[in-house]
Amino acid sequence: MKSLITKLFFLLLLFGQSVSAFEVQGFVYDNSGDPLPDALVKVIDKQRNVLGRDYTDRHGFYTIKNLPDGTFDVQVQKSGLKPYIQEITFIQVQTRDLHFNYSDIYFSNKVTHADLSEFYMPLTYQVSPGVLKNIRKGEEAIQKGKFDKAIKRFEKAIDSDPEFSRSYCGLASAYLKSGNTEKAIEYYLKAIELNPLDPEPNSLLGSHYMATDDFPNAVKYLEMAVERDARLPDNQFLLGEAYYLQENYEDAEQALVRGILINPRVEDRIRLMLGNIYMNLGRLTDARDQLSRYVRNNPYARDVDIIKARIRELDARSKLYNMPDMK
Numbered sequence: 325m326k327s328l329i330t331k332l333f334f335l336l337l338l339f340g341q342s343v344s345a346f347e348v349q350g351f352v353y354d355n356s357g358d359p360l361p362d363a364l365v366k367v368i369d370k371q372r373n374v375l376g377r378d379y380t381d382r383h384g385f386y387t388i389k390n391l392p393d394g395t396f397d398v399q400v401q402k403s404g405l406k407p408y409i410q411e412i413t414f415i416q417v418q419t420r421d422l423h424f425n426y427s428d429i430y431f432s433n434k435v436t437h438a439d440l441s442e443f444y445m446p447l448t449y450q451v452s453p454g455v456l457k458n459i460r461k462g463e464e465a466i467q468k469g470k471f472d473k474a475i476k477r478f479e480k481a482i483d484s485d486p487e488f489s490r491s492y493c494g495l496a497s498a499y500l501k502s503g504n505t506e507k508a509i510e511y512y513l514k515a516i517e518l519n520p521l522d523p524e525p526n527s528l529l530g531s532h533y534m535a536t537d538d539f540p541n542a543v544k545y546l547e548m549a550v551e552r553d554a555r556l557p558d559n560q561f562l563l564g565e566a567y568y569l570q571e572n573y574e575d576a577e578q579a580l581v582r583g584i585l586i587n588p589r590v591e592d593r594i595r596l597m598l599g600n601i602y603m604n605l606g607r608l609t610d611a612r613d614q615l616s617r618y619v620r621n622n623p624y625a626r627d628v629d630i631i632k633a634r635i636r637e638l639d640a641r642s643k644l645y646n647m648p649d650m651k
Contacts (some may be wrong), residue, residue: 346414349387350423352380352400354467357425359384362558363402367391367412379557379587400424407442443490444522444552451488455481462494471502489519491631493528500532508532516548523552527559534566544565550579557587561594573601592621596631603638612638 348367352360365386374530375396376388381523393414400408408424441447462477478495481488509532515525525554530545546563554560560583567576580598584590599614619628 346391346393347387347389347419348391348398348412348422349385349419349610350421351384352386352408352424353384360402361591363400366399367403368399369394370396379589381589381593398422401442409475437451443488444519444524445488451485455485455488455491458484459490459494462498466494466501468481470503471498475502487518489515489522490524492518493522493525496525497528505532521552523549523556523559523575527556527562530566531562534562534569539566539570543570554582555586557583557590560586560589564594565597568601571604573604577601577605590619595621603634608638608642612642 329633330406352363352365357546359380359382361380361382361384363380363384363386363387364377365380367388369375369641375391377386379384379389380386391414396414398410398412402648410422410424412422445451457472458477459480462474465471465474475495478491478498481491482495485491492515492521494510496508496515499505499511500508500598507531511530512525512532515522516529526545526549530542530549532547533539533542538575543563543566546566548558550558550563560579564576564579564583567573569578577598580594580601584594584598599611599618602608602611602614612635615631615638618625618632619635622628625631
């Protein structure tokens with residue numbers, strides 16, 4: 325009898341609890357309507373507790389599972405972009421589709437703490453909404469290939485507030501796209517000078533040096549970007565790649581692993597790079613693991629046969645190393 329009562333008690337507990345069976349999924353698009361990869365999507369309750377998170381993949385897709393019922397905020401964050409927030413309610417529908425398109429965002433007449441935090445500015449900083457509007461219009465012009473128009477927008481933002489660093493960052497990017505490298509470097513450095521806490525200009529300048537095969541300078545500025553905010557996986561991956569191209573495999577491995585820990589839904593080329601790093605370090609089992617993941621995720625890739633051959637080579641080398649000593 326006691327056993328039956330105990331079983332009934334546990335059954336009442338089971339049916340009395342709410343089951344976390346809800347999930348949200350969708351796509352995130354940038355201003356031009358293209359998929360936005362590596363954006364952080366978070367579900368936040370009214371007490372500002374994070375209930376779940378995911379990074380968008382290369383198609384801009386995200387999914388967050390095991391959520392309770394109720395009303396929550398879904399927030400999208402991406403370095404250099406205004407945070408995007410939508411409210412969602414779970415009642416009966418277990419899976420909700422929620423898509424974000426940055427072309428729908430407009431800057432309001434009030435600059436919020438979230439805006440300043442996204443730009444790594446003190447919350448007490450006074451910046452007019454017009455400055456942010458010109459920055460966004462400049463970014464849109466860059467995406468459309470209208471670099472002269474973008475330059476004018478960023479210059480208007482600077483005229484309105486000469487101390488706001490992101491205006492110079494945008495101006496540098498516009499000059500870089502237009503082919504004026506000297507001006508671009510000048511304004512990236514100006515942005516760094518105005519706001520040493522902001523990783524964005526360091527990251528963009530480091531990326532420029534990567535593209536021109538100036539790896540020492542790439543490492544210098546990407547290290548500074550990571551020092552300023554180690555939570556951004558893109559900067560970890562860029563730094564890891566810069567180390568890799570310098571054949572600094574130990575530091576490359578550490579940076580790439582840090583990035584993967586932040587964003588496990590990593591691009592396949594990062595896995596391939598990490599596999600090559602492990603091969604150079606003589607860590608054959610780790611190399612095989614990364615290359616095998618690449619093959620599983622890219623069964624029809626052009627280089628898949630080459631990667632499979634490399635895996636077989638690793639297997640043969642592992643067997644050779646594990647052979648018993650001849651006596």
